[in-house]
Amino acid sequence: MKFGTSNIVLLLFLMFLSVFFVLTSKKFKHKPCKHLILYFHDIIYNGKNAANATSAIVAAPEGANQTILAGQFHFKNVAVCDDPITLDNNNLHSPSVGKAQGLYIYNTQNTYTAWLGFMFVLNNTDYQDTINFIGADPLMIKTRDISVVGGTGDFFMHRGIATLMTDAFEGKVNFRLNVAIKFYECW
Amino acid sequence: MKFGTSNIVLLLFLMFLSVFFVLTSKKFKHKPCKHLILYFHDIIYNGKNAANATSAIVAAPEGANQTILAGQFHFKNVAVCDDPITLDNNNLHSPSVGKAQGLYIYNTQNTYTAWLGFMFVLNNTDYQDTINFIGADPLMIKTRDISVVGGTGDFFMHRGIATLMTDAFEGKVNFRLNVAIKFYECW
């Protein structure tokens, strides 16, 4: 078989096509490269539960105090949390695999929504595994997506989406969240 | 035409060149893949404007109160916002397409600068479109760039830069910002 100029053109075309295909498929690959499901448990300090409270109101609208969530959808309340993370959803007392730490801010005047800035710090004796989150938590919606903006250790440079779901709650001050973390950029 | 070894070498060379070119152009592509211009309107609660205030001071330096921004460039004031977003700049009362929610912190002792951590939550009946922002807002500079660190829904995994510009203000407690969002990573 002879190999003519047209074949070279064909080869070059195929080459560009494959480069384009690989880059395009990367750019729009909506399939997670890593997946985690965890639970975290939040009990807001109410002035009486210091022994087992895991979070506390640190800022409140004028005139309000820090042991009860403010009226009007808790608008203007800022809370700091130090919540145990568990692998199963049985209860708060199953062994903790880490802590969810950071803040949440009730920031809506006409419904329950929080701005979240927090991290997961996972137990690891060798190095520090953390996952950093930021995003909107409209509590009245069944599943809420927030951004995973970075991580360290096992989650070095990772990015993704975390889906929050309220798994259980007692009153407004004791709740458990199911967090499904899907990483789309894994390094 | 005969096809010799030198031609194979040439082909391989062209191949590597094209791969290199495509990857390099991606890495330094400073051309946005998506572009949005929106406005948001912030009216700080001053003790008298509860009916139309959209934000409020929730933390202040010792001795200061929460109905007036502190002296010394508002250093140490923390505010929570729930600001309507509009498509045009006419006024606060044009139809809102969403909310800008989160916090801003006046963090400079010798000029007006804020650290911003907030999100845009856009109206959408089908799913939740959010854009997450973080960055420095030196208010006295005409245009200020902040980071777009993630998003959900239509803005799934997006990253980019948002340029803030004060579009109008009355006093220090009522202002409108023009936000030009340029996404450079679109998925």
Next chain:
Amino acid sequence: MKFGTSNIVLLLFLMFLSVFFVLTSKKFKHKPCKHLILYFHDIIYNGKNAANATSAIVAAPEGANQTILAGQFHFKNVAVCDDPITLDNNNLHSPSVGKAQGLYIYNTQNTYTAWLGFMFVLNNTDYQDTINFIGADPLMIKTRDISVVGGTGDFFMHRGIATLMTDAFEGKVNFRLNVAIKFYECW
């Protein structure tokens, strides 16, 4: 030399291999594309040091005041900082190259850990260079990694990891941090 079908197959195979190799090496390239070492200096306001304090407590647990860090590992204290950044570690009074601004939140009940949300704003007469950080700072550990989630100007769209190390401290209210910033995504 004749150029048969098998050679074409070989060429195509090599082509795919090289594309795969380049993409893979990008994805797992743990070698920084840019590297910076800076220091920042934090002096918490204690009611008496207004002249040289660079940060202040703006929120505290119920009953606590804002001129002394709270007991129980400062849990629930929120501080705002406006800290000078220097190139060397000699002292606070060497020329500043910028400011570290944002907030830190003591968020652990049984050790010293802070959630950090802050930025470096670097001096530049032409445009605004900023680097945005978010992450966990477990103060009792020698080196702590946090996420670099974005930047502007010279650090446009950059991502990476910053390693914090306490370089010196006097009491709990005056400390200097060494920050080694490694960018892995440079644009």
